[in-house]
Amino acid sequence: DAKTTQPPSMDCAEGRAANLPCNHSTISGNEYVYWYRQIHSQGPQYIIHGLKNNETNEMASLIITEDRKSSTLILPHATLRDTAVYYCIVRVRALSNYKLTFGKGTLLTVNP
């Protein structure tokens, strides 16, 4: 699976959009981009994933660049409860491969 690079930490004001970047320059054509978050010592929570098109759900939007070498997770209206470590993970699209390789992620702190 391709390696990802994320900033170690970011701050965001409550009510503003949080834009979390992820670099995955070695991604291959059959690899998905996944985003999870982990609120202090809880189990990771699935947020969203995509292959090459932008995706949106009730939690967030995922913007993947045309060359797929980077992506941005957008939380449109951040709240204090969105303070967490956000993990960007690349995984090969294959029924036999479910391993998620977690990096260090980005600690997003939402400030009042």
Added chain:
Amino acid sequence: SAVISQKPSRDICQRGTSLTIQCQVDSQVTMMFWYRQQPGQSLTLIATANQGSEATYESGFVIDKFPISRPNLTFSTLTVSNMSPEDSSIYLCSVAWTERETQYFGPGTRLLVL
């Protein structure tokens, strides 16, 4: 998604003892996994729990230390054997379905070994 529960939620154990952690899912799942998160670190996959057969372990993890059972499609156990303080971690169960592309995690079990 699925509702995943783990027991115990936390425990404090003495070195040299063993602890069995249970993972229960409210629906049948294709795949179940066990991860470890050491203090201040990210998650690391221990093994894939296979129903009716031996678990598949990742490099650095062995069956004698982390025996795993999966008797059916909704339940699995992970035992941490002959514990030492280095085993103090959060142990997490996760599940997936072959027809879906997403993996979901349980709440975790916090283990402190003295």
